[in-house]
Amino acid sequence: MGSRSPTPATRRAYCSTVMDPYQPAQWHDFFITVGGGAAALTGLVVVAMSLHLRVIAVDPALRHRARSILTGLAAAFMRCSLVLMGGQNGRAVGSELLIASTALAVAGILSFRQVARSGAQVPRASVLRTLGGTACYLAEMIGAAVLIAGDITGLYLAAVAIVANFFFMISGSWLLLVGVSADEARAGPGIAD
Numbered sequence: 001m002g003s004r005s006p007t008p009a010t011r012r013a014y015c016s017t018v019m020d021p022y023q024p025a026q027w028h029d030f031f032i033t034v035g036g037g038a039a040a041l042t043g044l045v046v047v048a049m050s051l052h053l054r055v056i057a058v059d060p061a062l063r064h065r066a067r068s069i070l071t072g073l074a075a076a077f078m079r080c081s082l083v084l085m086g087g088q089n090g091r092a093v094g095s096e097l098l099i100a101s102t103a104l105a106v107a108g109i110l111s112f113r114q115v116a117r118s119g120a121q122v123p124r125a126s127v128l129r130t131l132g133g134t135a136c137y138l139a140e141m142i143g144a145a146v147l148i149a150g151d152i153t154g155l156y157l158a159a160v161a162i163v164a165n166f167f168f169m170i171s172g173s174w175l176l177l178v179g180v181s182a183d184e185a186r187a188g189p190g191i192a193d
Contacts, residue, residue: 035080
């Protein structure tokens with residue numbers, strides 16, 4: 001008479017927590033916040049770039065910076081959107097983050113190689129920003145792999161890496177505008193027309 005056995009729903013909830021530590025409801029607000037911020041910043045960067053497209057198009061270092069920033073911000077929005085899809089377990093979320101962060105790291109390295117091969121002088125800040133962004137993508141890859149293995153610590157590592165990468169994208173946006181302004185000043189009044 002004393003103890004009642006757990007209901008099937010209680011057993012399923014317990015088993016899903018033990019077998020898959022990823023609890024989507026706990027991460028919802030984080031990914032909404034980061035994804036929304038990334039979407040807003042992407043729009044602002046696109047507008048800023050479109051106002052100075054000629055200058056960016058002719059300078060390999062500015063093109064790399066613009067590509068890296070725009071790709072990174074848009075990909076942050078996309079990763080957050082993918083993670084927010086319903087019915088996913090930790091392994092699925094980890095796989096999405098791993099694939100995306102690997103693609104972003106490769107794209108960033110290839111973009112930087114284009115600048116290095118162009119013969120143009122690569123600003124030191126661009127080198128450091130590329131290294132920092134790539135390190136964030138590598139940390140995200142490691143975190144995603146840990147999450148796929150079943151440890152929620154991996155999602156914390158990936159989340160911190162995504163947010164940390166915003167430093168490189170936002171400061172890179174500022175330096176992009178500073179670089180564009182300097183190029184426009186050197187070229188004279190006709191370049192912005």
